[in-house]
Amino acid sequence: MSLRIVVCVKYVPDATGDRHFAEDLTTDRDAVDGLLSELDEYAVEQALQIADAADDAEITVLTVGPEDAKDALRKALSMGADKGVHVEDDDLHGTDVVGTSLVLAKAVEHVGYDLVLCGMASTDGTMGVLPAILAERLGVPQVTLLSEVAVADGTVTGRRDGDAASEQLQAQLPAVVSVTDQSGEARYPSFKGIMAAKKKPVESLDLSDLGIDADEVGLGGAWTKVEDAAKRPERTAGTIVKDEGEGGKQLAEFLVSQKFI
Amino acid sequence: MSGSGLPSFDPRDPLGIDDLLSDEDLAVRDTVRRWAADRVLPHVADWYERGELPGIRELARELGSIGALGMSLTGYGCAGASAVQYGLACLELEAADSGIRSLVSVQGSLAMYAIHRFGSEEQKNAWLPRMASGEVIGCFGLTEPDHGSDPAGMTTYAKRDGGDWVINGRKMWITNGSVAGVAVVWARTDEGIRGFVVPADAPGFSAPEIKHKWSLRASVTSELVLDDVRLPADAVLPEGTGLRGPLSCLSHARYGIVWGAMGAARASFEAALEYATTREQFGRPIGGFQLTQAKLADMAVELHKGILLAHHLGRRMDAGRLRPEQVSFGKLNNVREAIEICRTARTILGANGISLEYPVMRHATNLESVLTYEGTVEMHQLVLGKALTGLDAFR
Numbered sequence: 001m002s003l004r005i006v007v008c009v010k011y012v013p014d015a016t017g018d019r020h021f022a023e024d025l026t027t028d029r030d031a032v033d034g035l036l037s038e039l040d041e042y043a044v045e046q047a048l049q050i051a052d053a054a055d056d057a058e059i060t061v062l063t064v065g066p067e068d069a070k071d072a073l074r075k076a077l078s079m080g081a082d083k084g085v086h087v088e089d090d091d092l093h094g095t096d097v098v099g100t101s102l103v104l105a106k107a108v109e110h111v112g113y114d115l116v117l118c119g120m121a122s123t124d125g126t127m128g129v130l131p132a133i134l135a136e137r138l139g140v141p142q143v144t145l146l147s148e149v150a151v152a153d154g155t156v157t158g159r160r161d162g163d164a165a166s167e168q169l170q171a172q173l174p175a176v177v178s179v180t181d182q183s184g185e186a187r188y189p190s191f192k193g194i195m196a197a198k199k200k201p202v203e204s205l206d207l208s209d210l211g212i213d214a215d216e217v218g219l220g221g222a223w224t225k226v227e228d229a230a231k232r233p234e235r236t237a238g239t240i241v242k243d244e245g246e247g248g249k250q251l252a253e254f255l256v257s258q259k260f261i
Numbered sequence: 262m263s264g265s266g267l268p269s270f271d272p273r274d275p276l277g278i279d280d281l282l283s284d285e286d287l288a289v290r291d292t293v294r295r296w297a298a299d300r301v302l303p304h305v306a307d308w309y310e311r312g313e314l315p316g317i318r319e320l321a322r323e324l325g326s327i328g329a330l331g332m333s334l335t336g337y338g339c340a341g342a343s344a345v346q347y348g349l350a351c352l353e354l355e356a357a358d359s360g361i362r363s364l365v366s367v368q369g370s371l372a373m374y375a376i377h378r379f380g381s382e383e384q385k386n387a388w389l390p391r392m393a394s395g396e397v398i399g400c401f402g403l404t405e406p407d408h409g410s411d412p413a414g415m416t417t418y419a420k421r422d423g424g425d426w427v428i429n430g431r432k433m434w435i436t437n438g439s440v441a442g443v444a445v446v447w448a449r450t451d452e453g454i455r456g457f458v459v460p461a462d463a464p465g466f467s468a469p470e471i472k473h474k475w476s477l478r479a480s481v482t483s484e485l486v487l488d489d490v491r492l493p494a495d496a497v498l499p500e501g502t503g504l505r506g507p508l509s510c511l512s513h514a515r516y517g518i519v520w521g522a523m524g525a526a527r528a529s530f531e532a533a534l535e536y537a538t539t540r541e542q543f544g545r546p547i548g549g550f551q552l553t554q555a556k557l558a559d560m561a562v563e564l565h566k567g568i569l570l571a572h573h574l575g576r577r578m579d580a581g582r583l584r585p586e587q588v589s590f591g592k593l594n595n596v597r598e599a600i601e602i603c604r605t606a607r608t609i610l611g612a613n614g615i616s617l618e619y620p621v622m623r624h625a626t627n628l629e630s631v632l633t634y635e636g637t638v639e640m641h642q643l644v645l646g647k648a649l650t651g652l653d654a655f656r
Binding site: 071078188192193195198 | 284285288289291292295296326327328329332340341342346
């Protein structure tokens with residue numbers, strides 16, 4: 001039977017652009033071009049490699065986001081994924097990670113899955129907790145932050161590199177896996193892939209298709225609230241430490257003051 | 262956002278030319294731009310200084326895997342992209358270095374195009390898939406030491422010997438020659454000029470590299486030596502007898518240069534713009550001086566006029582309506598303007614302009630070759646002059 005892989009991807013504002021909050025303190029998506037989160041490209045790449053190694057596999061890329069989020073799906077499809085699912089609903093505006101994980105869980109169940117792959121975090125919110133919450137909602141094992149991953153005989157195995165040790169992990173499928181930016185460079189979409197992506201199916205779903213009430217998501221349903229946001233202060237000229245015998249001490253004090261050590 | 266409801270002014274695309282591109286066009290451009298940023302830009306100044314392109318086989322395989330080799334051809338493992346997409350790829354490659362664009366142009370528009378258009382089914386199946394993947398690099402031998410703009414005078418001669426062909430001659434200034442697995446060589450025969458598919462391991466064939474170049478230093482340029490190279494009867498390209506064969510290949514490659522030259526110009530313009538806004542003299546950025554602004558404005562005008570011209574020609578090629586004279590128009594204008602933009606950028610960068618730390622001198626010296634190869638400026642003036650007056654000034 002075909003190995004069903006679902007890759008959860010996020011459409012984020014280009015981090016090289018001048019990113020802003022909108023008036024309601026949600027992300028201003030009009031001000032900056034969006035793209036497929038670069039950290040999610042690693043998840044797409046690992047899905048493609050797992051699918052290549054399997055006899056038979058199908059990769060679905062799933063995103064929750066506004067109309068333009070289709071661009072993120074199109075990018076993943078041009079890299080080689082088979083089909084896309086786009087959950088879009090006006091009531092989703094302002095949804096936090098708790099709500100997003102609910103929508104993703106329902107959508108993953110709607111698609112059907114053996115393996116859910118995620119990036120290690122989004123490049124805009126950078127919370128990194130979504131894969132864990134998603135696994136809880138689905139009631140399946142979570143194997144997070146892998147820098148190496150493989151699937152064989154209904155089992156996912158991988159390596160998690162920590163500060164103190166590298167752990168070898170394994171779990172029975174179905175499972176949720178997240179991969180780091182050390183898992184292997186993502187491929188460039190080939191021109192054939194770009195042309196083929198035009199013809200690949202993208203299913204559009206809204207909240208009612210997934211049986212989710214509007215008050216469970218959106219700004220109103222969010223468990224967290226952004227109270228205030230201020231622009232980061234302009235960079236100052238920096239501090240020059242002149243070594244007159246106390247240089248090492250001064251450096252250490254500076255690092256402590258900045259909470260680096 | 263602009264209060265007038267108009268789109269905001271984008272210094273990278275002041276005319277809004279990107280609006281002419283489809284999502285697929287943008288995706289193709291993005292793939293090539295990223296590849297070049299990752300794989301070429303960090304190393305190219307070093308390659309240039311050393312005068313070599315180490316890892317050219319790996320680069321070719323990577324270009325093959327994204328689909329950039331023979332990308333506008335169909336079948337045989339080729340991507341089947343549009344002419345506009347091919348042009349966008351050339352622009353992004355040449356924004357990195359003309360040598361990399363030359364590698365791709367010669368592979369796709371000259372060697373593969375010749376086999377695709379004039380070859381037998383056996384020749385296409387034998388070579389094109391491996392050339393599209395980058396496993397085999399190809400070259401194209403038309404120019405000779407004593408015959409450049411006037412290839413009709415070529416002396417390389419292929420003689421029938423029973424069922425075989427025996428070729429003798431020299432080809433000069435051949436991009437990719439020393440690393441090629443296959444050469445498309447044009448030779449005089451008793452039945453006119455014909456093209457031959459010459460495997461590089463054919464006895465009597467060699468391709469020594471030409472050193473001591475001050476241009477296209479990150480590119481392999483070679484001489485082809487053919488001493489009694491014996492080839493079977495099926496080595497000849499069955500179609501494309503006469504000079505029209507090689508000239509149609511050159512027209513296709515030239516079309517890519519119309520775009521590519523604007524890539525070199527864009528990279529130099531961007532370097533100059535960045536420099537002008539950060540370099541301070543007399544207490545303020547030099548971009549605030551009228552003389553510098555005049556240069557920047559004139560550079561931007563010619564750069565984006567040239568890109569617009571390339572788009573126009575690309576759309577005509579996609580519609581099957583592009584005449585060779587129109588390609589000459591584009592090559593004449595865009596390379597001439599591109600080299601002027603690079604030279605002006607050099608003046609804005611002052612002494613830093615001559616350093617390999619910045620791309621402008623590298624692009625300017627590369628364009629000295631681009632100005633001459635695939636039809637010199639003067640030949641394109643003569644082609645246009647003839648088309649305008651009906652009077653042939655060179656034959």
